[in-house]
């Protein structure tokens with residue numbers, strides 16, 4: 001095997017299958033593969049019967065076709081040699097022309113060896129190349145020479161040859177794939193391997209040139225769902241041949257009784273039931289019942305998902321394009337999402353921005369972002385970003401959200417019947433006074449669970465592995481999301497990074513977000529990779545050391561009076577427990593709009609319940625004076641519940657249904 005460049009070198013070799021010269025076709029069964037120099041070509045073709053095709057064990061048979069380095073044209077219908085030469089030269093093709101045994105000056109009969117740019121390993125592709133050469137260049141050629149067992153009788157000693165090696169070899173890659181899954185590849189270890197056994201980049205000896213060092217690799221492209229060989233010496237990528245019809249079936253899967261389409265549109269993974277009829281139309285297999293049967297059989301045999309156990313929505317910094325893959329044996333679908341693209345390379349710009357916004361916590365935020373970019377399903381602290389509008393907290397959250405845009409959800413705090421948010425990697429939550437309690441409850445649930453169910457309109461619910469991280473934006477002094485019992489004791493177990501952004505010093509840059517996004521793609525692939533590789537696993541509950549900021553301390557200590565904290569506890573107890581129907585004791589009363597005073601006695605608290613009741617009235621949850629109220633033959637001292645508290649209870653309740 002030789003490459004184009006090498007063949008131009010007269011000292012280089014050409015490979016031929018050779019048998020002793022005779023003119024009895026039946027005797028030409030066994031051929032020997034030999035390398036010869038181009039200058040010896042003439043003598044060889046006058047001494048041997050030959051072919052550019054290599055057969056297995058040298059046994060000449062179409063079924064033994066292994067590869068061919070070229071094609072031999074056979075002209076015996078009288079096209080004059082000079083005409084053939086003109087035609088070859090007009091195409092700038094390398095060739096070797098030799099008259100055959102029945103050639104006469106009046107009636108030109110000859111063979112032309114055309115060399116391939118790369119060896120062709122597929123018999124069908126070889127025939128296709130032959131077809132092209134005949135149709136486009138030499139319609140005068142005997143069509144029988146396309147046969148994959150074809151050999152040529154050696155020429156007489158006295159014929160005059162002509163050759164041209166300053167042009168190009170026939171470009172086989174222009175006509176499709178030249179190898180398939182039956183090609184045994186040689187790994188750098190020397191062991192043989194078949195492409196379909198490979199699922200990651202594997203170093204091999206290039207099968208397309210004479211390779212003394214493993215200068216190629218074979219890999220599987222998830223995007224093209226196909227294997228390819230890439231050779232640095234040939235400077236070429238060779239895609240594997242797959243049956244047309246298999247390729248058309250790529251987006252379709254058999255699942256349950258039906259056919260589903262899976263794919264990525266606008267960077268987002270989707271799964272849709274399309275049914276059998278549409279499957280046949282879309283794969284163009286609806287023309288005959290045989291085709292239909294074959295396509296459906298292929299799908300069920302090779303691509304049947306017996307059960308979808310879950311879908312994993314992943315951020316994948318290593319992939320250049322989003323893709324999905326189905327792990328049939330586990331029933332898991334992985335949807336891999338590429339991060340935002342790398343546009344400008346200017347890491348110092350991002351460094352300055354983070355420095356300006358996070359000051360002494362810059363290193364923490366870099367570690368946070370590194371873990372966010374490079375892992376999935378790994379717990380990270382909740383970022384609680386505080387402060388008035390205009391200090392850039394929303395901008396920062398949006399920037400993080402752009403890293404894996406399809407996996408980001410701006411959540412308003414209601415848990416609706418349709419839970420689009422739970423399959424996301426990042427939830428950006430604006431704390432909202434009116435939905436505080438339900439928000440609190442839902443977020444607690446989300447941050448604690450390993451798996452979750454996704455409910456989407458017109459879809460059966462499906463399970464996902466929780467990959468959610470939360471950034472909370474708040475103007476409040478005390479975000480309700482944090483309850484006092486969660487006050488962290490050390491940086492190993494700190495679940496919250498609470499931070500108030502410093503004021504932005506004028507002049508403000510209205511384009512800051514765009515400028516950052518242009519540079520962020522490069523930053524996360526370079527600087528954050530280094531940061532990520534340097535993170536040591538030292539028993540941090542939330543992956544990294546989470547500093548306990550002053551803002552966090554004051555959140556838990558200074559700004560929360562015992563009274564308010566206790567009042568909050570009563571409220572949570574009332575709303576959450578009632579909604580979960582664990583607290584049946586007072587539910588009759590609560591439903592009628594009255595809260596028995598006894599309720600307060602059941603809960604241990606530092607503050608006397610009278611003060612709590614006062615505080616609840618002040619905050620507009622209870623109203624009126626204590627009075628006796630009877631329901632179902634029970635009489636209790638009660639306070640009247642306000643509409644505000646009823647709303648909170650109902651909201652919490654509806655989420656539980």
Ligand SMILES: [Zn+2]
Pocket residue numbers: 206207208209211216231232233234235
């Ligand atoms: Zn190569």
